[in-house]
Amino acid sequence: MENRKHDFIVSDFRGVTPVIMPMKKNIPRYLMEGNNNNDLHISPSTRFQGSKRKILPWLHEIFGDLQFNTVLDAFGGTGCVSYLLKRMGKKVTFNDCFRWNYILGQAIISNNCVTISDNDINQILSPRDDYPWGKVVSNNFKDIYYLDSENEWIDTVTTNILELSGYTNKILRYKKALAFYALFQACLVKRPFNLFHRKNLNLRLRDVPRSFGNKTTWDKPFADWFRLFIEEANCLVFSSQNICRTINSDVFKINPSCYDIVYLDPPYVKKARERSSTKYLRYYHFLEGLATYHSWADRIDFSTRNRRMKESCKEIPFTPNKVIDSFDQLFKKYENSTIVVSYKAGGIPSVDTLKRLLKKYKNNVRLITKPYTYALNRQNGDKKLNRECVLIGE
Numbered sequence: 441m442e443n444r445k446h447d448f449i450v451s452d453f454r455g456v457t458p459v460i461m462p463m464k465k466n467i468p469r470y471l472m473e474g475n476n477n478n479d480l481h482i483s484p485s486t487r488f489q490g491s492k493r494k495i496l497p498w499l500h501e502i503f504g505d506l507q508f509n510t511v512l513d514a515f516g517g518t519g520c521v522s523y524l525l526k527r528m529g530k531k532v533t534f535n536d537c538f539r540w541n542y543i544l545g546q547a548i549i550s551n552n553c554v555t556i557s558d559n560d561i562n563q564i565l566s567p568r569d570d571y572p573w574g575k576v577v578s579n580n581f582k583d584i585y586y587l588d589s590e591n592e593w594i595d596t597v598t599t600n601i602l603e604l605s606g607y608t609n610k611i612l613r614y615k616k617a618l619a620f621y622a623l624f625q626a627c628l629v630k631r632p633f634n635l636f637h638r639k640n641l642n643l644r645l646r647d648v649p650r651s652f653g654n655k656t657t658w659d660k661p662f663a664d665w666f667r668l669f670i671e672e673a674n675c676l677v678f679s680s681q682n683i684c685r686t687i688n689s690d691v692f693k694i695n696p697s698c699y700d701i702v703y704l705d706p707p708y709v710k711k712a713r714e715r716s717s718t719k720y721l722r723y724y725h726f727l728e729g730l731a732t733y734h735s736w737a738d739r740i741d742f743s744t745r746n747r748r749m750k751e752s753c754k755e756i757p758f759t760p761n762k763v764i765d766s767f768d769q770l771f772k773k774y775e776n777s778t779i780v781v782s783y784k785a786g787g788i789p790s791v792d793t794l795k796r797l798l799k800k801y802k803n804n805v806r807l808i809t810k811p812y813t814y815a816l817n818r819q820n821g822d823k824k825l826n827r828e829c830v831l832i833g834e
């Protein structure tokens with residue numbers, strides 16, 4: 441496929457089943473980020489490092505030109521690529537090594553029909569007196585990310601989600617996943633930079649003129665955001681003609697057989713940067729904590745100012761000194777499938793090295809590129825240097 445100029449307007453989403461729900465009038469415009477001029481929800485709204493949401497139309501074109509039924513989204517993240525593939529009628533397996541991402545996948549990829557009712561929302565938002573796992577957020581995160589009353593709200597809602605009852609186990613699993621989806625999104629939207637990498641509640645509270653962020657967004661009550669994101673999550677649920685699955689595994693431990701395509705969008709390792717964006721746990725440890733609430737308190741690293749989670753070994757292969765080996769191992773592991781890799785220029789390894797590695801296992805390797813501006817990372821400050829790449833090995 442040759443390079444073509446595409447814009448990011450979604451109106452040319454050819455071949456994708458039309459989205460079930462028209463936009464609700466009270467949903468703010470930013471929820472449609474990347475979907476401007478289109479009054480349909482087409483993907484989860486995300487504010488996540490490395491999310492491919494804005495280039496979904498381009499990925500749709502690329503996947504549309506390939507013949508396949510089964511696909512593994514090995515580094516699923518927010519699930520927006522899996523969601524596109526589900527919309528395309530493919531048999532999707534979503535994977536991510538983190539529990540909170542896995543829960544997002546359960547909510548919108550493997551879930552075909554369960555939604556959250558008003559009654560569920562009332563149950564989840566009810567006050568409570570008993571906290572079987574303690575008030576993990578209130579007790580450990582005072583003055584770090586949210587106000588005291590907000591920490592208390594998070595503890596209550598998390599406990600209520602975990603204690604939700606009145607349905608079969610299968611239905612409950614999806615109801616809880618949808619509720620967590622809304623909780624995670626609400627937590628993200630109320631954070632400066634949408635991250636948990638610093639103790640910086642004061643950024644939100646200071647009474648100063650601001651050149652970034654949105655104080656109104658940060659100060660809007662959690663419960664309002666939660667209701668809004670429940671609505672969004674419900675809108676995303678649809679029944680696909682194929683069974684879609686969600687797994688929670690290290691990418692190196694997945695059984696590689698049975699996928700026509702394996703889509704790889706691994707953590708990006710920046711060149712010559714000590715602090716690379718591979719550390720998803722450092723950015724999103726708070727959400728991982730909510731997703732593993734029962735054991736969170738034992739995993740907090742109290743030596744850190746922002747109470748992050750003790751490092752997990754899962755991400756280690758995507759560090760500057762190991763990343764080339766990791767790609768090599770991945771390509772070898774999935775050599776019996778068509779391999780589609782999302783990448784961007786300027787990282788480690790270089791695009792040429794990646795191409796060379798892929799050629800070790802695949803006869804036909806193609807590179808498709810597109811200029812792109814990243815919301816959270818304006819590489820080298822120069823838009824022209826930002827190139828989104830897709831490598832296809834067949």
Ligand SMILES: C[S@@+](CC[C@H](N)C(=O)[O-])C[C@H]1O[C@@H](n2cnc3c(N)ncnc32)[C@H](O)[C@@H]1O
Nearest residue numbers: 490491492515516517518536537690691705707
């Ligand atoms: C670049 S992001 C993927 C973004 C995703 N395509 C999207 O559009 O939302 C990389 C993801 O890989 C996950 N990850 C990192 N190391 C992993 C590993 N060893 N196995 C599986 N997932 C991993 C991270 O949790 C993160 O969600």
